[in-house]
Structure formats: structure tokens, C-alpha cells
Amino acid sequence: MIMIAYYVITAFLLVLLAWNFVREKGPRAEAVLYLLVMLPLLLRLLRWK
Numbered sequence: 001m002i003m004i005a006y007y008v009i010t011a012f013l014l015v016l017l018a019w020n021f022v023r024e025k026g027p028r029a030e031a032v033l034y035l036l037v038m039l040p041l042l043l044r045l046l047r048w049k
Helices: 002-023 028-045
Strands: none
């Protein structure tokens, strides 16, 4: 049960970050920061270390 909640929260955060990444109109450096934050979340969902 806890693992399911963990993956749901991780997926929710990943969706929020992806939405902000798509809407990003500022400098590319901020878009790169979004990608750096999204990478560990995506790897966690795919169960890669």
C-alpha cells in the first residue's frame, strides 16, 4: 500500500514538473533545471537505480 502511494506521488510530481517544463518561456537554463529534477523521478518510476 505504501509503495503504491509512493509511486502515485512520484508520478504526480513528475507530471507537474513536465507541465512547467512545457510552459517554460524563460531562459533555457531554467528548462535544463526542470529536466535535472525530472530525471531521478522518471528513473524511480521505471524502477532503475
